[in-house]
Amino acid sequence: MPSISVELDRVEASSVEERLRRFIQNPEFPCVGAKSAVQKGRLTVYPARDITSAWNDVEIQDHLMHFAWAYGQEPTLFTSFAVVFERPDDLSEEAFEVALWERVQSLADKDAWRGQQHDPRVSADPGDPHFSLSFGGEAFFVVGLHPKASRPARRFEHPTMVFNLHDQFEMLREQNRYEKLRASILERDEKLAGDINPMLARHGTISEARQYSGRAVGEDWRCPFDRKSEPDLPRALDELLQKRQD
Structure with a gap:
């Protein structure tokens, strides 16, 4: 089974941010857009604890929202926001998919709770062909990476969610x-x-939505996501209070 190796000196490149950048810079890595983002210093990386936990969700949503706002002020090609989770590194493709959508749902709920409208250029319905996620008013496409991915281009050592702005695809089309x-x-x-x-x-x-986790799914697959116009406020408040206590 082919794979992309990351050969690093552990002292020289010990951070997950650097390891992700080296993974993308590997000559075999196929996404040339991601390579450009790394080369130009436009890959923002946020390290988080556990993709199966809501521990960092408040901070992730806040950083992602501000990332979207900054892009809206100055649209730039080849810029991405990645969340690299420390663990777990043994999730099956099915388990990773479940965790990814749990994080997506939690982040979207918080985005709506903070008054952010879904990008009107795309649909909020995951069954719609024009569906995209939206944070801070900007549409995003998510790419999931993890150690057990069947596609080698998705096989990174830590569970990772890479958020790519849809507006960049439109800019490329215009050019x-x-x-x-x-x-x-x-x-x-x-x-x-x-x-x-x-x-x-x-x-x-x-x-x-079928592409986000990287798992091959059949025609009967149904996306578990629901962009709520009125998010679960009690749950969101509980999470914020828990974060303050911790």
């Missing part, structure tokens, strides 16, 4: 660069994995 970039990524991914990713699809043809 007539999107198709060339997409073709390059697909070709490189096929070369690495030995086959074409069956989950890839163009935005607007089928819900992108």
